[in-house]
Amino acid sequence: MTDHPPRRERVVLAQRRGARMMRTRMEVQEQTEVGDALVRGLMRAQLGLALRLAVAVVVVIVAIPLTGTLFPALTTVSFLGIRLNWLVLVFALYPLLYVAGRIYVHFAEQAERDFLRVVDDET
Template sequence: MSAERKPARERVVLAERRGARVVRTRVEVEEQTEVGAVLIGGLIRAQFGLAVRLGLVTVVVLGALPLVFLGPLGAATVFGIRLPWLLLGLLAYPLLYGVGRMYTRLAERNEQDFDELTGD
């Protein structure tokens, strides 16, 4: 064995690198560079996709009601009120409210993800 020992390997970690990248990402968005435009475009696409999906769900659910009313349910009465009017008057608005709340919650989540990406 030799008297000289090799120095132990040392692992170098660039911890500060991540912070610099986040600051640079924020600058890219603020200065409206190509990278910033891509990031903002991604947020816009995510918000638009969310709006389209929830809009389609709403249209399908409310659009299916006339098909339900064609059968025997269309002539049924509850508390002296025809069932179609009762469903349209009592169930349509809570459905629209729920879809609106869901959209707001999911859109805010998209924005939080964008903020985390840009470091805000």
């Protein structure tokens, strides 16, 4: 008889989908390095979104007085006895802030759903 080495067997950890899902969820809950990296990625995505929206809003806010400075005739315009700069504040700036807030909430919730999809459905 010849001595043959034993046949090699491939061992795969957490071959089942449920075990892999639990492992990722546990890494987030136990704050391991992998879980910490996932949470930091979520926070980084939300911070990037907040900064981009803040820059857009600041550009619009700075444009309002800059327009008045570059075109001084606009500062004297009135409509129904109300100066144009106040009308711009009421009908443009405040709705802009509201829409920017709604956009942030929408995309932040989308990032959280994507994060949960990664944690729950990792394959």
